[in-house]
Amino acid sequence: MIPHFGEYIAFKLNPVASLEYLKDPEVVKSLRSSGDEDLCCLCHLFPGVEYIQVAMTLLAQGLSPGQPDRFILPDMAVAVLPNTSNPLSRAPLNPTVPLPWPDCFHPTQATTRCRIRNDFTIGNPWPEPKYLLETEDGLLEEYCWKDAERKQALQEAQQPLSVDGGAADGPPDERDASVVTLPLPSEHDGESHHSRPASIVDVPLTTAPSWFSKVSNLFRGLVKKVSRCVPCIHAPLDDDDVKDFSDDPIWGLSLFGTLPPDTMPVIEVLDDLESVKQVNDPWDFFRELDALKKIQAESHERMKAKLRVDIDRTRQKDQELHARLESKMPKREPSSEDTISSSVKEDVKPGADA
Template sequence: MIPHFGEYIAFKLNPVASLESLKDAEVAKACEALETKTYVACVTYLLCLPVPGVEYIQVAMTLLSSGLSPGQPDRFILSDMAVAVLPNTSNPLSRAPLNPTVPLPWPDCFHPTQATTRCRIRNDFTIGNPWPNPKYQLETEDGLLEDYCWEDAERKQALREEHQPLTGDDGAADHLDEREASVVTLPLPSEHDGESHHSRPASIVDDALPTASDWFSKMSKFFHGLVTKASRCVPCIHTRLDDDDVKDFSDDPIWGISLFGTLPPDTMPVIDVLEDLESVKQINDPWDFFRELDALKRIQAEYHEQMKAKLRADIDRARQKDKELHTRLESKMPQREPSSEDTILSVVKEDTT
């Protein structure tokens, strides 16, 4: 299920799909053992468009909490770094609540503005299928949520600088925001992954194709509707940003994308979107989701350590075999009898010493 910009979704982490590209049975077994919960978030951006044939799309989200989250004091994230969502009318920092198209089905919801992350969602969109507007969506206030996120990110940075003065490279490292800290290590996409991304979906491959004019008409309507919806929220064509803003955000990975986006890294977390948001009876602590991501990181880190150890062992075995082969070859070489010249030279050396 492909979400819209500003849509509220319920989702769960899919650990197995997240690290499937490692193609390791032990990793898959460890991922299956992870316990995951259901969370709710607002999709603030589709970081690449759901173009047919692309296996996954990348989204940016801000998670939802029930009541004010305790925050993460050790990371300088305070509980009041939040904004309420109707029907909740509480006002941390005197902020007016966000107003979705329909008030959320829970009474006491907040967005902890620093609980943001990027994930992959399987692209199941097919040209010609409807993409109806969602029931719960920040249709006009997604930009306001974004503003609060940046405002609180600056507060967090100021608190960090107050307690830990920034110097040199350490300062540059500390400047990474929560979005970077919340994402599993991101290697470059593999070649096999890129090939699979360009395969045609099964819904088109085996079915009889319509006439060319009908097909191109559908394509035209699809891309026209897609670009119309994207024009307001895709970062690269975001109308709210002037030139100075673009320069300021150019180093942020969320902004540094093209219209159709790059392929998401093949170990970026994968989430499964639930079809019925109202089926969620309890909103779990959003920070538990980041703890799940930490567990996923540990599995990946252990895998890479095992691969390094295996590589070192393979290198040591290869060196040992090479050494043994060299010894065997030397032992089989004919021994040369010393000549008279060699004897004279050895005598001369002994006399000189």
């Protein structure tokens, strides 16, 4: 099922599809029983071809404990109706129909991008969304930017202590998660991704939120109009057809189908949001992604080891074949010239000139 722009959806991670590009049977076997947690989010989708790319702000029941070691505080959140409470007295978001849970918040720093398989066929009816945030996504974005500024200020205030040795380096907290999760690293850029943590936690803010909101609101309005009419395109497209408006990846968008990387996680949209009895902790989703990254890294190591074994086996077979061919080749009889030359060398003694 393809969601609408600004729709609240229930979803779960599809780990098998997320790591399908590895083509590793051991990975598939180990992932059959994972990815069972139901989560909820507000999604902003971008038209796609085989897969649709979705930007998501995850939902939590109750205030999330945050990620103190990543400078993400519990009050970095905004309530969603019917919930009206907020430690910062922020106005709640108002979807077209109040959510079926009474105590929902958006942790503003729990955002990511994933893929949804494009199962929509043009001409078929596209169901109207029930839980839709029509006009307040700009307000959510403003809260996200304000909390990102707070997070950066806390991080910068802590940096002098780290430099002076005031902060000890310890093992990462089990709730370690990301503000924006990276796509699963591809094989050709594995070194750059494995040298970093699994998530982005130190992205500096280089854009003023007020300026960003004004421009992005106009941009978002255009995207909404287009995405509601053309949710997806099934026909294969050339690279020229999917060229973005801008070379900047933040602003780039293709109206005729984006091509998200194979390494981007895949989620499955559940048919009924109300079927979810309890919204799971959104940070569990990021821990699942980190687990996929670990499985992916292990798969790469297995592939490298297998490649080394195959190379050694091939080299050994070549050497054995070369030895067999040499043994079957006729031996050359020494000529008379070779015999005379050998006799001369034997007659020459060291120090004979003396």
